[in-house]
Amino acid sequence: MKKESDIKTENIDVIVADDSHEVYVDLILETIANAAKVRGTGIAKRSHAYVTQKMKEGKAIIALDGDEFVGFMYIESWGNKQYVATSGLIVVDRYRNQGIAKRIKHAAFQLARLRWPKAKFFSLTSGSAIMKMNTELGYVPVSFADLTDDEAFWRGCKGCVNYDVLERTKRKYCICTAMLFDPANPRCIMIGKMFEEKCRGEMLSPKIPLFN
Numbered sequence: 380m381k382k383e384s385d386i387k388t389e390n391i392d393v394i395v396a397d398d399s400h401e402v403y404v405d406l407i408l409e410t411i412a413n414a415a416k417v418r419g420t421g422i423a424k425r426s427h428a429y430v431t432q433k434m435k436e437g438k439a440i441i442a443l444d445g446d447e448f449v450g451f452m453y454i455e456s457w458g459n460k461q462y463v464a465t466s467g468l469i470v471v472d473r474y475r476n477q478g479i480a481k482r483i484k485h486a487a488f489q490l491a492r493l494r495w496p497k498a499k500f501f502s503l504t505s506g507s508a509i510m511k512m513n514t515e516l517g518y519v520p521v522s523f524a525d526l527t528d529d530e531a532f533w534r535g536c537k538g539c540v541n542y543d544v545l546e547r548t549k550r551k552y553c554i555c556t557a558m559l560f561d562p563a564n565p566r567c568i569m570i571g572k573m574f575e576e577k578c579r580g581e582m583l584s585p586k587i588p589l590f591n
């Protein structure tokens with residue numbers, strides 16, 4: 380394991396994961412579970428097979444420092460692919476506050492936009508870091524009614540400590556903030572375009588190979 384003082388962010392690759400990254404899956408799941416414990420929240424639990432499948436399908440982003448695991452995020456689609464969510468964002472403790480989550484989130488968003496250009500992108504989160512990043516990408520706050528009604532998505536909330544609130548309000552409100560990027564909304568598109576411009580200059584530099 381690298382010492383914190385030896386970490387250089389320019390050496391960290393943010394790439395689309397593939398089946399060669401299955402070796403990291405248990406560590407990814409453990410890191411996500413431990414972070415949820417620290418935050419005192421629940422999480423939509425995912426199995427080894429589920430995350431491996433995401434990697435095989437090219438629906439996950441992994442950050443690596445050499446062969447050391449740094450961070451991860453995966454893409455899910457709901458409601459017959461009309462809705463997409465980038466989920467499970469995690470960065471290993473000693474790599475935090477250096478812009479790695481931002482690079483992962485941006486890469487996942489860009490990858491998902493390429494694959495599902497007409498889908499609405501939603502996010503349900505209590506994390507202020509995620510809200511910040513969503514806003515930068517063009518997401519806007521919405522009510523829960525604007526999210527997918529796919530039961531499979533909402534089942535993921537059952538692992539959360541606040542699930543009783545969601546049940547009591549009949550899925551109208553909860554602790555999390557709902558956010559949506561709607562490609563039919565000109566404001567979202569405008570902000571998205573600004574983001575893409577920025578990507579051309581920064582995010583997709585040769586040092587950050589998005590597609591391998």
Ligand SMILES: CC(C)(COP(=O)(O)OP(=O)(O)OC[C@H]1O[C@@H](n2cnc3c(N)ncnc32)[C@H](O)[C@@H]1OP(=O)(O)O)[C@@H](O)C(=O)NCCC(=O)NCCS
Pocket residue numbers: 414415418467468469470471474475476477478479480481482504506507508509511512
């Ligand atoms: C949340 C998390 C992914 C952030 O990772 P990170 O690499 O440290 O984030 P970055 O350095 O890329 O920061 C991205 C933005 O979020 C902000 N941010 C980061 N951590 C934050 C925090 N704890 N609270 C508020 N804002 C935060 C940063 O200031 C930055 O915003 P800016 O561009 O306006 O400066 C990381 O702390 C983590 O893995 N936490 C545990 C899991 C988790 O909470 N996941 C998200 C919910 S599913």
